[in-house]
Amino acid sequence: MDPKHTHPDTIAAQALGWIDEATRAVTPPIHMSSTYLRDPDNQYRSGRVYARADNPAFDQAEAVLNALEGGHQTLLFASGMAAATAVFQALAPGDHVLVPKVMYWSLRNWLMTFAVPWGLDVELIDMTNPDAVKAAVRPGKTKLVWIETPANPLWTVTDIAVTAQIAHAAGALLAVDSTVPTPILTQPIALGADIVMHAATKYLNGHSDLIAGTLTTAADSPYWQKVRKVRAQIGGTLGSFEAWLLLRGMRTLPLRVRAASASAQRIAEHFSHHKLVEAVLYPGLPGCHGHAVAQLQMKGGFGGMMSIRVKPNAHGGEAAAIAVAANTTLWKRATSLGGAESLIEQRASVEGAGTPAPPDLLRLSVGLEHVDDLIADFEQALDKAQRA
Numbered sequence: 001m002d003p004k005h006t007h008p009d010t011i012a013a014q015a016l017g018w019i020d021e022a023t024r025a026v027t028p029p030i031h032m033s034s035t036y037l038r039d040p041d042n043q044y045r046s047g048r049v050y051a052r053a054d055n056p057a058f059d060q061a062e063a064v065l066n067a068l069e070g071g072h073q074t075l076l077f078a079s080g081m082a083a084a085t086a087v088f089q090a091l092a093p094g095d096h097v098l099v100p101k102v103m104y105w106s107l108r109n110w111l112m113t114f115a116v117p118w119g120l121d122v123e124l125i126d127m128t129n130p131d132a133v134k135a136a137v138r139p140g141k142t143k144l145v146w147i148e149t150p151a152n153p154l155w156t157v158t159d160i161a162v163t164a165q166i167a168h169a170a171g172a173l174l175a176v177d178s179t180v181p182t183p184i185l186t187q188p189i190a191l192g193a194d195i196v197m198h199a200a201t202k203y204l205n206g207h208s209d210l211i212a213g214t215l216t217t218a219a220d221s222p223y224w225q226k227v228r229k230v231r232a233q234i235g236g237t238l239g240s241f242e243a244w245l246l247l248r249g250m251r252t253l254p255l256r257v258r259a260a261s262a263s264a265q266r267i268a269e270h271f272s273h274h275k276l277v278e279a280v281l282y283p284g285l286p287g288c289h290g291h292a293v294a295q296l297q298m299k300g301g302f303g304g305m306m307s308i309r310v311k312p313n314a315h316g317g318e319a320a321a322i323a324v325a326a327n328t329t330l331w332k333r334a335t336s337l338g339g340a341e342s343l344i345e346q347r348a349s350v351e352g353a354g355t356p357a358p359p360d361l362l363r364l365s366v367g368l369e370h371v372d373d374l375i376a377d378f379e380q381a382l383d384k385a386q387r388a
């Protein structure tokens with residue numbers, strides 16, 4: 001199939017239509033070998049030497065995601081963090097990078113704990129404001145602008161096309177953590193991004209049963225070759241079985257993402273004028289931050305992630321939020337996102353010091369249950385929390 005002229009649903013459902021040539025299997029085998037036979041004349045004509053660098057178990061999953069993102073090449077990593085940190089590790093000490101103040105907390109934490117002492121010049125800015133980005137880039141010195149949109153845990157929206165222009169004018173690359181929208185709702189490369197990162201742990205796999213990450217590049221470059229080396233040499237390499245599971249998960253990605261988005265939109269609208277709710281943060285709501293930009297760059301929905309700030313009970317806003325999470329039965333109290341089951345967490349306690357999440361904020365990952373059941377469960381938990 002020609003991915004450029006095929007819908008994402010078809011690319012995903014058939015995983016590009018690949019057939020295993022050795023067996024005619026429609027579902028691929030799981031390649032477990034860690035090493036590959038050398039030819040008698042000492043060559044490696046198979047192109048594979050050792051599975052830390054080259055693993056045929058990655059080929060189809062990488063090709064499917066690459067087609068969905070419209071990229072030049074895609075690499076699987078052992079986790080979202082292994083993928084994201086590779087983007088920074090391929091830079092050099094002294095390089096200046098811009099990252100958002102509101103972003104996946106564990107990456108911000110790694111940047112401050114490891115990247116800064118190693119010599120990266122990391123500057124945190126309000127990435128949703130193009131004027132702030134323009135003021136912060138240093139032409140020739142800034143090598144990378146990192147964005148996440150919609151961004152954890154406030155779901156603020158960054159304009160990918162505008163930020164790409166600013167980054168490129170300064171000679172910097174734009175990298176996008178696109179875990180939440182997935183290629184079904186947003187294709188950052190078509191909007192000008194150079195690198196797209198996913199925590200494949202989340203929607204791409206979609207079943208809460210593996211940890212994986214990905215990077216997709218818009219073009220080959222010496223920088224990208226260094227990223228490849230980071231994976232091969234530092235060894236943040238995915239296991240073969242996880243790569244196989246990820247491919248299986250991606251076959252239903254478009255259906256899952258659209259279903260979660262539609263339910264999230266209903267839930268956001270339902271609770272946005274609720275007497276026990278302070279605010280609903282969701283890019284699909286007209287009153288929310290970045291709704292106009294989200295309408296331009298997100299297609300077919302605003303994603304399955306939202307946050308709800310609850311009204312205080314007699315013990316305050318934090319107590320009310322924790323009590324809501326304590327009283328849901330369908331919404332499972334757990335971190336992570338993008339699985340079939342809906343998850344809820346009082347986010348400030350997960351992120352700790354420096355979190356932008358107010359204490360009354362519950363982060364919700366909307367799953368694939370019936371939306372009426374999810375609304376009813378959250379309603380009864382809100383009621384109980386008021387009386388707690």
Ligand SMILES: *Cc1c(COP(=O)(O)O)cnc(C)c1O
Pocket residue numbers: 079080081082084104107148152177179180198199200201202211212213337
């Ligand atoms: C989970 C997540 C990550 C990290 O991915 P892991 O697979 O947990 O290492 C990065 N960014 C976002 C937006 C995430 O949700």
